[in-house]
Amino acid sequence: MFSLLRYRDGTKVPRSRKVKMTTMQTKLITAVNGVDLTRLTETVEAVKAASVLDRFKFRIQNRWIGGGQNRSKVQQFSAGGKETQHMTELTLEADEPDVLLGTDVGANPVEHLLHALASCVTTSMVYHAAARGIAIKQVESSLEGDLDLRGFLGLAPNVRKRYQQIHLKLRIKADVTDQELRDLASLGPNFSPVFDSIAKGVPISVSTERIA
């Protein structure tokens, strides 16, 4: 089934690579890269069999604390058309550093954006590698985004508010050839929802209500 997974150019991805057995993997034979292959197969088959199962809705609720500080709560989401939730309510903090007039108790919004990108590229690569039976030993990434503050401050109408560009450096340890390493590295950008969201943009609808 995983031969259904294709590279961006449409070529099928070979699944001939055998998983190298380590003590850990011998114990947990159906997991590659910590991803349960039996459940991954079941998920793919379920999504293929019933169209509603492909629909996910993710949600957060954010609350302003003061100044540059605010906090998001994450718990409910919709998976395959069914309401479900995280095991616990998760809390995400945001603040600005002192130089941007905050109290520096959390990463700032544009740093959170880089974290979303890094985490999604890594997980996408790890899952798709697992589906191909490619064992990964280590993944690290460094991300940097360039911002011109004149955009945010509204001082120069021709300067965009957004990051001008983002640089993503990926470092991978795996027993693969150089060509296979490049193919492996391409899985993240090719399949990551956050990479695609940031690289190509997403329509955002905004509505406003007054709190009485």
Next chain:
Amino acid sequence: MFSLLRYRDGTKVPRSRKVKMTTMQTKLITAVNGVDLTRLTETVEAVKAASVLDRFKFRIQNRWIGGGQNRSKVQQFSAGGKETQHMTELTLEADEPDVLLGTDVGANPVEHLLHALASCVTTSMVYHAAARGIAIKQVESSLEGDLDLRGFLGLAPNVRKRYQQIHLKLRIKADVTDQELRDLASLGPNFSPVFDSIAKGVPISVSTERIA
């Protein structure tokens, strides 16, 4: 100076609104919405006076833990062409919920993306409102993003991996007219770097190295 700040359509934003004094604000007369107006003014003046001061670089380092779990460290950044850092090293966790084969110890990458968006829209509105002397009492937002898992799984080449759309509901408490509330609400989307990044997209460069 804040009359330099303009709405997206180019009209100047009136700065005539007087800050309503509360006990809190009387004590801290130079702060509006918890944002230090003296320092905000100094920052704007500094950026206007020296072009290098507008250049910021934000960075994270991410490391895969296993399966769908990974972790980012945030500390160094470059502000106005000068290397600086957060007071402490900040840690951001990412994982997937059980239904997506993770161990559910953190929000997932697409939820982090929503947090980045919510936090940036809120902070951008709060800072720009402060610059205009508009006191905000409360801000909450609910975000929801729609994802079709067939994109991520590579099951349907015509289905995008990214969020198909994001809905942002903003709730604000402030002593303003309905028109002023709409103008206030527009400040976030109009000035937020993350909103602009996601709505319009950012070029992402990717490089790969092997870990020996």
